[in-house]
Amino acid sequence: MIRIDSVTKRYPDGTVAVDRLSLEIPDRSITVLVGPSGCGKTTTLRMINRMVEPTEGTITLDGVDIMKQPVNTLRRSMGYVIQNAGLFQHRTIIDNIATVPRMLGWGKDKARARAGELMERVGLDSALAKRYPYQLSGGQQQRVGVARALAADPPVLLMDEPFSAVDPIVRKGLQDELLRIQEELGKTIVFVTHDIDEAVKLGTMVAVMRTGGHLAQFAPPAELLTDPADAFVEDFLGADRGIRRLSFFPSAGLELLTAPIVAVDATAEQIAARATGDAPYLLVTDLDGKPLGWAEPGELTAGEIRQDQLLACGRPFVAGKESLRAALDCAVLSPTGWAVAVDGEGRAAGVVSQQTIGEAIRGAHAERRADGKTDGKKDSRDSKGSKKDGTTEKAAR
Amino acid sequence: MNVLNYIDAFFSDSAHWQGYDGIPTRLAEHIQYTLEALAIAAAVGLPVGLLTGHTGRGGNILALIATAGRALPSFGLMVLMFVLLGLGLAPVMIPLVVLAIPPILVTTYEAMRSVDPAPVDAARGMGMAETEVLFRVELPVALPLILSGLRSAAIQIVSTATIAAYVSFGGLGRYIVDGLYQRDYEKVVGGATLVAALALVTLGVFWAAGRLSVSRGVRRA
Numbered sequence: 054m055i056r057i058d059s060v061t062k063r064y065p066d067g068t069v070a071v072d073r074l075s076l077e078i079p080d081r082s083i084t085v086l087v088g089p090s091g092c093g094k095t096t097t098l099r100m101i102n103r104m105v106e107p108t109e110g111t112i113t114l115d116g117v118d119i120m121k122q123p124v125n126t127l128r129r130s131m132g133y134v135i136q137n138a139g140l141f142q143h144r145t146i147i148d149n150i151a152t153v154p155r156m157l158g159w160g161k162d163k164a165r166a167r168a169g170e171l172m173e174r175v176g177l178d179s180a181l182a183k184r185y186p187y188q189l190s191g192g193q194q195q196r197v198g199v200a201r202a203l204a205a206d207p208p209v210l211l212m213d214e215p216f217s218a219v220d221p222i223v224r225k226g227l228q229d230e231l232l233r234i235q236e237e238l239g240k241t242i243v244f245v246t247h248d249i250d251e252a253v254k255l256g257t258m259v260a261v262m263r264t265g266g267h268l269a270q271f272a273p274p275a276e277l278l279t280d281p282a283d284a285f286v287e288d289f290l291g292a293d294r295g296i297r298r299l300s301f302f303p304s305a306g307l308e309l310l311t312a313p314i315v316a317v318d319a320t321a322e323q324i325a326a327r328a329t330g331d332a333p334y335l336l337v338t339d340l341d342g343k344p345l346g347w348a349e350p351g352e353l354t355a356g357e358i359r360q361d362q363l364l365a366c367g368r369p370f371v372a373g374k375e376s377l378r379a380a381l382d383c384a385v386l387s388p389t390g391w392a393v394a395v396d397g398e399g400r401a402a403g404v405v406s407q408q409t410i411g412e413a414i415r416g417a418h419a420e421r422r423a424d425g426k427t428d429g430k431k432d433s434r435d436s437k438g439s440k441k442d443g444t445t446e447k448a449a450r
Numbered sequence: 451m452n453v454l455n456y457i458d459a460f461f462s463d464s465a466h467w468q469g470y471d472g473i474p475t476r477l478a479e480h481i482q483y484t485l486e487a488l489a490i491a492a493a494v495g496l497p498v499g500l501l502t503g504h505t506g507r508g509g510n511i512l513a514l515i516a517t518a519g520r521a522l523p524s525f526g527l528m529v530l531m532f533v534l535l536g537l538g539l540a541p542v543m544i545p546l547v548v549l550a551i552p553p554i555l556v557t558t559y560e561a562m563r564s565v566d567p568a569p570v571d572a573a574r575g576m577g578m579a580e581t582e583v584l585f586r587v588e589l590p591v592a593l594p595l596i597l598s599g600l601r602s603a604a605i606q607i608v609s610t611a612t613i614a615a616y617v618s619f620g621g622l623g624r625y626i627v628d629g630l631y632q633r634d635y636e637k638v639v640g641g642a643t644l645v646a647a648l649a650l651v652t653l654g655v656f657w658a659a660g661r662l663s664v665s666r667g668v669r670r671a
Contacts, residue, residue, distance in 0.1 A: 104574065104575055140569060142668055144665070185667030186667060201572075
């Protein structure tokens with residue numbers, strides 16, 4: 054565990070970048086430091102590998118003060134990923150990744166073999182091994198940056214806005230990849246970003262920092278969205294935190310209607326039987342059961358159903374796997390106001406109205422509140438701990 | 451008689467190809483002066499440029515020294531050194547070295563400063579020692595510019611080393627100085643042609659050195 058204990062960084066000109074910050078970073082999870090520019094999040098990260106040395110306070114790694122060991126030994130035990138990757142342009146991709154193993158004295162072949170494994174792990178085509186960084190896209194370069202940091206299998210990974218410089222689609226891919234890698238490797242990751250969505254998506258714990266280097270709140274993302282500590286955190290989370298919080302509610306409990314679904318080759322009797330009146334529309338699927346579009350029962354003539362007559366059903370959500378947020382999004386975007394649920398293979402599993410989703414959301418909120426009173430003890434103790442730090446900090450000021 | 455005739459006459463005269471005043475001897479002397487001066491200038495300019503560029507300190511003082519060095523007239527300096535130190539190679543070498551240090555020093559400093567700071571930060575963050583950062587991360591990227599500084603220094607030395615002849619030394623300047631004195635324009639033009647050719651060969655040598663020593667990943671820029 055990394056423990057930051059009332060750490061202050063004051064520069065010779067008097068600027069205080071981090072002010073009496075205390076934080077416990079749990080093992081084998083992603084802790085995100087998030088906040089506006091000038092909040093000291095990057096300084097905090099850089100103090101962990103001593104790229105910046107604290108003015109006051111201590112940082113311990115597994116109980117050992119990081120100032121007690123040689124700085125380069127410390128840094129070699131932590132992967133370091135920065136914005137724009139910072140690849141060595143004179144080295145090939147494979148040699149970039151092999152850098153730290155080579156520094157640790159591995160033979161060239163062993164280090165390259167290891168680098169090859171990592172290319173695969175971060176989703177890089179092995180054909181890129183002999184290329185140079187300038188021949189890669191920004192997203193690929195960032196993957197190389199992650200692979201290079203993981204090369205010597207360090208227990209800790211420090212990531213400083215690693216995905217800020219790539220476009221949103223590539224960024225989403227990189228985030229998903231990081232979550233997948235983390236599931237496999239279970240590193241202790243400290244991740245700095247200014248993007249609250251990224252923080253909520255990646256963080257097991259999220260530390261929101263405010264200008265002047267103060268910790269505003271330290272909590273799991275769901276708790277952050279439900280119960281922001283103060284107006285600053287609430288403001289920083291943005292206007293749609295209610296909607297975003299739905300990401301943490303599963304769609305598994307949604308009651309799906311299976312009746313208003315017909316196949317494209319349905320007979321007149323089947324169409325009549327399916328038009329039960331539960332839903333104003335029928336969902337038409339292809340012969341595999343994949344959704345094609347919506348139609349009013351009266352518009353459908355058996356044997357003559359054509360896709361261009363149908364109302365588009367848009368992107369469906371995967372029942373049980375995706376959250377209530379995805380379900381609500383589908384319903385809101387659907388021309389009929391009904392969301393289409395599919396199974397893992399993309400076959401229609403049922404349809405659900407905005408009203409039903411709304412009821413499920415209310416139900417989930419009620420359940421969370423009830424939970425909070427009983428087994429939420431553990432969580433609330435954690436958050437109380439950090440809040441207490443926050444208040445003493447304020448009092449001290 | 452035009453210049454081409456002079457050149458033709460100079461190089462086709464077999465007497466010019468042998469003996470202590472022959473082309474091979476003079477060329478070898480000229481190359482020797484050049485290499486010696488370049489080696490001394492590089493031994494001073496490279497380490498100072500690398501170190502100041504790496505730390506980012508001392509850039510202003512460097513610019514001052516470089517400007518002062520450039521302002522010194524080589525010929526005047528040589529005559530002065532000759533008067534002060536007497537006959538010897540030192541009065542020849544000093545102006546050549548003083549001439550060559552500024553381009554080496556300034557371009558090396560600039561080359562190191564222009565290295566992208568992101569990989570340097572990454573290198574430190576992954577636990578590289580400062581010397582490794584300098585030689586394994588910054589130098590390979592700064593190399594093309596550093597070579598260009600060495601190249602302009604080398605070319606300036608090649609063309610200026612002709613002044614050695616004024617203080618009774620050899621080199622290709624011998625033909626020019628003697629030719630002017632003897633009003634033998636064939637010799638003057640021949641010597642000048644050799645100096646120009648040697649400058650072109652120097653360019654070629656540095657081009658080849660760049661191809662061999664600069665990584666393909668850096669060269670494309």
